[in-house]
Amino acid sequence: xxxxxxxxxxxxxxxxxxxxxxxxxxxxxxxxxxxxxxxxxxxxxxxxxxxxxxxxxxxxxxxxxxxxxxxxxxxxxxxxxxxxxxxxxxxxxxxxxxxxxxxxxxxxxxxxxxxxxxxxxxxxxxxxxxxxxxxxxxxxxxxxxxxxxxxxxxxxxxxxxxxxxxxxxxxxxxxxxxxxxxxxxxxxxxxxxxxxxxxxxxxxxxxxxxxxxxxxxxxxxxxxxxxxxxxxxxxxxxxxxxxxxxxxxxxxxxxxxxxxxxxxxxxxxxxxxxxxxxxxxxxxxxxxxxxxxxxxxxxxxxxxxxxxxxxxxxxxxxxxxxxxxxxxxxxxxxxxxxxxxxxxxxxxxxxxxxxxxxxxxxxxxxxxxxxxxxxxxxxxxxxxxxxxxxxxxxxxxxxxxxxxxxxxxxxxxxxxxxxxxxxxxxxxxxxxxxxxxxxxxxxxxxxxxxxxxxxxxxxxxxxxxxxxxxxxxxxxxxxxxxxxxxxxxxxxxxxxxxxxxxxxxxxxxxxxxxxxxxxxxxxxxxxxxxxxxxxxxxxxxxxxxxxxxxxxxxxxxxx
Amino acid sequence: xxxxxxxxxxxxxxxxxxxxxxxxxxxxxxxxxxxxxxxxxxxxxxxxxxxxxxxxxxxxxxxxxxxxxxxxxxxxxxxxxxxxxxxxxxxxxxxxxxxxxxxxxxxxxxxxxxxxxxxxxxxxxxxxxxxxxxxx
Numbered sequence: 001x002x003x004x005x006x007x008x009x010x011x012x013x014x015x016x017x018x019x020x021x022x023x024x025x026x027x028x029x030x031x032x033x034x035x036x037x038x039x040x041x042x043x044x045x046x047x048x049x050x051x052x053x054x055x056x057x058x059x060x061x062x063x064x065x066x067x068x069x070x071x072x073x074x075x076x077x078x079x080x081x082x083x084x085x086x087x088x089x090x091x092x093x094x095x096x097x098x099x100x101x102x103x104x105x106x107x108x109x110x111x112x113x114x115x116x117x118x119x120x121x122x123x124x125x126x127x128x129x130x131x132x133x134x135x136x137x138x139x140x141x142x143x144x145x146x147x148x149x150x151x152x153x154x155x156x157x158x159x160x161x162x163x164x165x166x167x168x169x170x171x172x173x174x175x176x177x178x179x180x181x182x183x184x185x186x187x188x189x190x191x192x193x194x195x196x197x198x199x200x201x202x203x204x205x206x207x208x209x210x211x212x213x214x215x216x217x218x219x220x221x222x223x224x225x226x227x228x229x230x231x232x233x234x235x236x237x238x239x240x241x242x243x244x245x246x247x248x249x250x251x252x253x254x255x256x257x258x259x260x261x262x263x264x265x266x267x268x269x270x271x272x273x274x275x276x277x278x279x280x281x282x283x284x285x286x287x288x289x290x291x292x293x294x295x296x297x298x299x300x301x302x303x304x305x306x307x308x309x310x311x312x313x314x315x316x317x318x319x320x321x322x323x324x325x326x327x328x329x330x331x332x333x334x335x336x337x338x339x340x341x342x343x344x345x346x347x348x349x350x351x352x353x354x355x356x357x358x359x360x361x362x363x364x365x366x367x368x369x370x371x372x373x374x375x376x377x378x379x380x381x382x383x384x385x386x387x388x389x390x391x392x393x394x395x396x397x398x399x400x401x402x403x404x405x406x407x408x409x410x411x412x413x414x415x416x417x418x419x420x421x422x423x424x425x426x427x428x429x430x431x432x433x434x435x436x437x438x439x440x441x442x443x444x445x446x447x448x449x450x451x452x453x454x455x456x457x458x459x460x461x462x463x464x465x466x467x468x469x470x471x472x473x474x475x476x477x478x479x480x481x482x483x484x485x486x487x488x489x490x491x492x493x494x495x496x497x498x499x500x501x502x503x504x505x506x507x508x509x510x511x512x513x514x515x516x517x518x519x520x521x522x523x524x525x526x527x528x529x530x531x532x533x534x535x536x537x538x539x540x541x542x543x544x545x546x547x548x549x550x551x552x553x554x555x556x557x558x559x
Numbered sequence: 560x561x562x563x564x565x566x567x568x569x570x571x572x573x574x575x576x577x578x579x580x581x582x583x584x585x586x587x588x589x590x591x592x593x594x595x596x597x598x599x600x601x602x603x604x605x606x607x608x609x610x611x612x613x614x615x616x617x618x619x620x621x622x623x624x625x626x627x628x629x630x631x632x633x634x635x636x637x638x639x640x641x642x643x644x645x646x647x648x649x650x651x652x653x654x655x656x657x658x659x660x661x662x663x664x665x666x667x668x669x670x671x672x673x674x675x676x677x678x679x680x681x682x683x684x685x686x687x688x689x690x691x692x693x694x695x
Contacts, residue, residue: 118575118576118577118578118627118629119576121576121578122576122603124576129605130576130605131576132629132632132636133575133629133631133632133633134575134576134577134627134628134629137627137628137629138577138627138628206578207578207579207580207602208576208578246581247580247581248581248585335581338676338677339675339676339677340677372656372676373656373658374628374656374658375628448584448585448588451581451584451585452584452585452588452589455585455589455680456680458679459679459680459681465677467677468677469679478659481658483658484628554601555580555601555602555603556601557599557600557601557602558584559571559583559584559587559588559599
């Protein structure tokens with residue numbers, strides 16, 4: 001990037017600066033202190049052309065919308081289209097959540113995102129003994145298509161895109177969405193959205209798992225194949241680093257494990273489905289965390305795009321440039337929020353949101369200030385949405401694309417993140433891929449080590465959390481938070497029983513039998529799942545078929 | 560109770576369908592590093608499984624972690640099952656996302672202490688040292 005002469009001048013200048021440092025009184029204060037990111041990556045006091053002399057502008061940085069996509073996927077970026085304001089929302093009953101969705105849309109959110117309760121996430125109906133006490137608590141309770149019809153009441157499915165955080169039962173909830181659209185007369189090529197459907201990170205971090213890895217991956221590949229053929233605007237998997245980070249990983253681990261998961265999905269679809277990589281790769285999508293360390297996060301996002309572009313182009317020999325690009329959603333870091341002095345969380349979220357925007361996210365959820373206490377209240381969720389709108393409309397940060405490119409620090413950090421993440425990926429490849437690594441507990445233990453290390457740093461005050469280990473005050477009453485009425489469970493169970501009584505039960509039994517038979521073959525199961533939900537089979541009835549055939553995955557309990 | 564000189568045995572447990580295990584795993588390590596004997600159940604345990612594990616492992620203390628909002632039902636159920644098995648001398652503490660207003664209710668049920676987010680590991684370990692005696 002620089003001439004020999006420039007580099008010589010840089011070197012000479014550095015020597016002069018170091019001499020100045022000797023004179024400075026403050027050098028003493030700096031000596032012995034370790035300056036590191038929130039992931040404990042050591043940072044130097046100054047970066048110069050020397051740090052990025054090996055970078056090649058065209059090869060490593062380049063232009064937006066062009067390989068290697070370091071500078072975002074879209075040639076016009078936010079000048080052409082703002083990122084999608086997509087607030088993760090779901091609580092209590094389908095009615096409660098529908099109401100929150102309409103509120104958020106009225107306030108200017110531009111994409112929907114669904115939070116399901118734990119029974120729904122884990123493939124249990126609300127009347128299951130396993131679901132006791134959990135109904136509607138952590139998100140919306142969905143048992144059958146009836147609930148889904150209420151959830152999407154008066155939502156314009158042909159103009160708004162919807163994301164669903166759902167994993168083992170992803171195909172079932174997606175099928176409900178497809179049937180609801182079909183009933184509204186909207187064809188499947190007109191609807192857009194995302195199912196998270198990333199089972200690998202479940203085993204690594206989020207831990208909502210149901211079946212063992214092999215059948216879990218098969219269901220993912222089924223949805224990718226079905227989406228490619230029938231729902232072309234749908235992102236059938238959102239390969240997620242978010243939960244890896246929330247579980248306590250470093251930024252580099254988040255980056256590396258996410259890409260390793262992505263590699264495995266691509267391999268599986270190619271091998272299992274014999275599909276051409278360019279037929280499905282353009283619709284693979286990603287999901288990252290935006291944590292507290294501003295520059296580290298921006299570097300991570302830029303490194304992620306560049307790495308994925310290389311993986312797709314050179315490892316998988318994809319030819320379509322859209323197969324090379326990485327589109328991603330971002331959520332600010334839930335784990336960085338504090339129960340203490342909760343209004344401070346607005347500031348944390350704002351900084352993290354800004355990092356996501358500087359990093360070129362396609363879509364963003366900003367956490368509410370009270371999210372460490374409960375599901376967000378309407379008041380808190382609205383402030384979180386406004387945070388994005390202020391960034392987009394008031395701050396001017398959208399005027400130019402990838403504004404931090406060329407910064408000695410950012411480019412050097414981007415390169416460092418990339419190098420360190422490659423080391424992990426190579427190690428995982430040597431182990432035989434991410435599935436073998438998960439089996440050994442490798443990513444799980446790496447994350448556990450990092451989480452424990454970070455907690456110890458907080459306890460020793462090597463890392464500061466305002467309100468927790470510094471600037472601690474006597475707490476005033478916490479803000480008023482949302483509470484899920486215990487009556488939700490009762491009402492939900494009553495509705496479920498009514499649906500079961502009114503549906504054509506003979507037909508449901510037959511479809512579940514067909515699903516069982518097909519599950520034992522290598523047929524794509526999506527058409528069977530769609531038929532089942534159309535006839536109001538419950539989520540658990542479908543999942544029980546799979547649990548019965550494939551068995552259940554048990555947490556090995558690594559710590 | 561006679562102190563037989565054995566180490567404090569703790570069951571760290573995740574009841575319910577909640578998958579948030581970062582806190583439980585960090586605290587399990589902290590207990591281990593503090594010299595306690597630790598058994599971690601792993602995720603998605605029913606209250607029945609937790610009570611059975613407590614008996615089987617002969618623990619002095621159970622640490623329950625719930626971040627899903629289902630603590631009122633799950634904590635109560637674990638206490639009931641311990642009582643039904645004549646094991647209500649096993650102390651139970653809890654942690655997670657638990658509204659302040661629920662803490663007195665949980666203590667009334669018999670939960671000895673609740674630790675909220677932001678509590679240091681030292682504080683929790685110290686509490687266990689001060690309040691737990693190995694059962695003989």
